Amino acid sequence: MNSLIQIKKTIKDYKNLRASRYIPVRGDEIGTRVFELDKYYISTKIDGHLCFLINYKDNKLICNYNGNSFNRNELLEEFLKTVGDNEGVFVGEIFSYKENDRTRSFELKKHLSDKKSDIRIGVFDIIESQNETFSENDWIIKKKILNSVFSKSELIFAVKELELKSRKDIQNEFNSRVNEKNEEGLIVRGESGPVFKIKPTLNFDFVIMGYVVGYTDDPTLLKELLFGVNLEKDKFLIIGKVSSGFSIDDRKKMVSKFEKIQVDANIIEVSGSKIPFTMVDPTHVAEIDAIDIINSNTSGIISKSVLKFKNKEYSKEKNSPSVSLISPIFKGLREDKKSSIEDTGLNQISRVIDLNEEKEAAALKKISKIICKEVYVKEMKGAKMVKKFFVWETNGDDTNYPKFVFYQIDYSPTRADKLKREIKVSNSKDQIEQIFKQNIESDIKSGWNKI
Amino acid sequence: MIRYIKIEDSNNRDAELTFKSVRTGSTVSLAMENGEKPLSKKIIKSSKEKNLKSLLKKNDPSQEDYNNFSEDLISKDSEIDFELFGKFIGKTERIYTTESFDPVFNINVTEKILNPKGEVIEERKPNYLNSNISGENIIKWTKKYIPKMKLYNKVVLSSKYQIKHVNGLTYDFLYNMAKDLNDKNSFMMVGGGKGNDPLVFNDGGKPFRGFLEGRVKDKSYCLILHISNQEFKGV
């Protein structure tokens, strides 16, 4: 694996495949969800960012899964000094170190650009070392290599593991490290297999913004709630939807409660049952548990709507980076809390995870310009059939628009499918004009007259 | 998400295991002559406002309306949104609308039962089935061994799930089950509920009959749950 392109693909694949195969388990599920194995290796989960330490002849860097360097020269020097001739790709968690305090990923973000800050890396996996690749199940071999390579450095070190024999031991360790010392969670590894990510249940207070009915197809029972956080007093960021955790009684009562506070919206948020949420006055607060929270997925950064609430109506302001909850469960209404920055503000999310940076809004689109247009008509039995051919220049940004569009209309008032459309796109003017000519040549036969 | 399943063996002991559908993907991919893979993009081609009935401003246009529309097309370009059509789009959400594409906030769902000729014989409230393979449910060993030679051409075993062990104990459990079935060259019919019910994999899903097949090779095994909802029957 020598080229940077190959390396970037490998580390991206690692993030999408292996990193996502950690089995999430709540702290109260250790006894039931962690498989019964002969031996476990546990370590404290570091709350930082996934990083890759790359050492090849022509590529030496410490980067994130997109291949972007963290720009910490002292760490790169330390890595190269430590790893020596050992070529390969190692996987770690880069974090902001504070003595006697737990790690927090948002602090990494703050401190990364401050060259005086103490940033370290806990190395916990190997993708390739000395031309040898490893599978998930090769933990014992990998552990040996990691311990021998990264044993001497304080800045870049092999993550320490404790060997335990039972799930009861894991529970005790979880209680001590997480419940008492407030660490983020535990990583529990089986010798030849699964890796569990054990975290305490995350608990949030969110504003209820909408609801749908239809649980088990019964229109009198609540099916789902839509919830969000306050960005300002009357501005909300959508976070997600929840459909479990309700008793039948909850479902009945909430329908009659929310029916009375329905409001209008000029935007549709869709529920899991493919109908829009009926929006409600953002006055009620729900307590919601989840086993995990993410700010990006394989499709990229998670982005959701920002809604303004004014004159009893929601309107969409824009899309903004947001999060998704894994396995959210409704715990109850919080009558003691209200929709406010203090009770249901963005802090509900940011205390647990960073939000991604907002992308610069695309500039307003200039008006499209028609470059070619031809119209043909054919008359048959008193009805006029029409074919239209267009090419236009979109004048839109690269991300959202092609440069040119070819469009064709085929209308026949007596045909079953009366109005047919065809579309092709290109960034090449030559190509799109060629497509235009070719389509006219193949579709316009005798009997058609050009207008 | 990892999927769990509890299965019982011939001694009525059960264990919690994991399972995953078995599926072989495409072995051939399409690319250009030079090997470059094309990018697939979704673009907007039409919209609710430019739908024919919306352009005619009628829910039930007459033939005369359709005939007259030809003149509109000749003189104007109102059937095209030059700013929207051609735009790349990412994820969209499915939503129920009326036939004139207005969003619907409350729906009533029924189902029509059609006979093999396609004639409606009944309309009723949908029969909602809860999953009987998840949570505390145990898939039962019915003790009905069915030789492979007798079943393979009788029912369509359309989909397969592989059952997997999670530790040494469950390895033994599944290996023994697979060996038993392998040695008898038979399927074991399995069921939900007390053992006679078909299997429902997801809440709101449909029922299927389940048949376990076991294969062993030295110390390794595979235990496959085949599911079926059709016989080999001609029309």
Next chain:
Amino acid sequence: MGRKIQFNLDGVLLKSELAKIDRSKLYGSTKKVVKSSEGNDCVLSDLYEGSVILPRGSVSQVLVDKKGNSISRSDLIGFNSNSQKVEKVPSIFSIENKCSKSTIDEFLSVNVKSIYQLKIDEADINDWKKSFIEDDVYHFDFNYREDFEGDDAYIIFNGSEFFAVVGKKNDFEYLELNNIIVDDGEDEEIEDDLDFSMF
């Protein structure tokens, strides 16, 4: 009258038509009816960015190269997993389909996509039966239309009818004590028409 397909079952030349078996023609089907609370029929549409409703058929899928220029599907070529070009697999109607004996175990590994009943002339039935004396199963490559990848098809006989079962065979993974494999990912939703009513 449908098109006849030529089969070569280990040197024996046979022919038949294929009739697709739709499950609904055996057992019937259910059709979900969704109406609004006002009693209007509902359809499924797409929603874009919370406000743009796109009726079915409003979104087109196009192919472009990395420069954003249009590519026609007919210009594409098939490549296998070793990045080698592959030839098109001919349609079953255009060739003599070579069928080789397979095993029941291989047949049982198939994820079934579709089932066809073989419509055989009365005059040819006995010739067909002669090739299926001992629970024989025959494999051939199936492509309804010429394309770069065919499916696996198996011909079987159940004592009264012949069927061609089309899908993809699987190589099952054998597990050992030390492989504790944890799979992730969603299973496809299994769709069906009617409550099962066999046995």
